[in-house]
Amino acid sequence: MSEKHFDKAAAGWDQKQRRVEMAAKIAGAISSTLPLTRTIRAMEYGCGTGLVGLALAPQLASLTAVDTSAGMLEILARKIDDEKIVNVIPMRLNLLDEPCTDRFDLIFSAMVLHHVQETDKILARLCDLLVEGGYLAVADLWEEDGSFHDANVEGVMHHGFNPAELAVRLGGLGMQDLSYTEVHSIIKTNEAGSERAYPVFLLTGRKK
Numbered sequence: 383m384s385e386k387h388f389d390k391a392a393a394g395w396d397q398k399q400r401r402v403e404m405a406a407k408i409a410g411a412i413s414s415t416l417p418l419t420r421t422i423r424a425m426e427y428g429c430g431t432g433l434v435g436l437a438l439a440p441q442l443a444s445l446t447a448v449d450t451s452a453g454m455l456e457i458l459a460r461k462i463d464d465e466k467i468v469n470v471i472p473m474r475l476n477l478l479d480e481p482c483t484d485r486f487d488l489i490f491s492a493m494v495l496h497h498v499q500e501t502d503k504i505l506a507r508l509c510d511l512l513v514e515g516g517y518l519a520v521a522d523l524w525e526e527d528g529s530f531h532d533a534n535v536e537g538v539m540h541h542g543f544n545p546a547e548l549a550v551r552l553g554g555l556g557m558q559d560l561s562y563t564e565v566h567s568i569i570k571t572n573e574a575g576s577e578r579a580y581p582v583f584l585l586t587g588r589k590k
Contacts, residue, residue: 388430388451388537396431396457404566404582405433408492408521411565411584413438416517422487427477427508428494432458435470438490445470446484448477477507486511490519493582496540502551509555512589518557520548521565524581530570545583557587 396402412418412434418441426435429447431454439445447470449455455472462470475482478500489508498504508518523530523542531538545562552560562585571577 388449388454396433400568402433404568405492406437407566408582408584409434409437411521411563412490412519412586413441415563415584415586416488416519418442418488423484424488424490425484425486425511427489427491427504428497429458429472430454432461432470434490434492436461436465436467439467439470442488443469446486447472448475450474450476477511478503482511484511485513486516487513488517488519490521492521493523495520495522496542497537499539501540501543505548505552506555509552509557509589514589516589517586518552518589519584519586521582521584523568524564524583526580529572529578530568530580542580543583545585548585549587552585552587556590558590560585560587562586 418438420441420443422442423444424442425446425448427448429435429449432447435445435447447458452474455474458472462472489512495501512518525542525544528541530541549560549562562583564581565584566582568580568582569577570580
């Protein structure tokens with residue numbers, strides 16, 4: 383992922399209403415799909431400014447909020463301080479290259495996977511960090527033709543995903559009870575003034 387791009391974008395990240403609405407939909411879908419309790423130790427990978435994670439934190443025992451962008455984590459830390467949140471821990475960490483000794487009951491990630499070139503590697507790392515019976519929840523763009531992102535946006539490695547194919551890959555990594563559903567649709571207007579919907583899926587599974 384392009385850390386510099388997200389560092390620069392951090393200050394204004396929450397100002398896009400479309401982004402805030404999408405995060406709320408994803409958080410709501412995770413909450414309604416998985417059996418969240420105050421005993422769950424969770425990790426969010428690619429937490430950004432915490433739009434999804436902070437919405438779920440009240441339902442969890444703890445949340446380790448991981449990102450590679452110092453700028454995003456700075457905004458998140460400010461929110462945690464301002465709102466006096468005690469169960470969210472920001473952590474700068476790149477799971478592709480750095481170790482993590484903790485294990486989690488739940489790992490979730492929202493709109494992050496398409497920024498990661500080594501998809502199989504990061505999925506394997508996330509599965510490894512789950513305890514037996516732990517849950518994984520991944521939200522991202524449904525496979526599209528590349529028109530979703532502007533041409534000058536940095537760090538876009540994939541034009542969405544086929545969730546059925548992702549489920550097969552996760553099955554090979556020891557995940558079971560895999561299912562996916564559309565949880566949101568992003569409406570964008572192109573240069574010609576035409577609107578187009580880009581669906582967002584949530585894929586969940588449980589470690590054997």
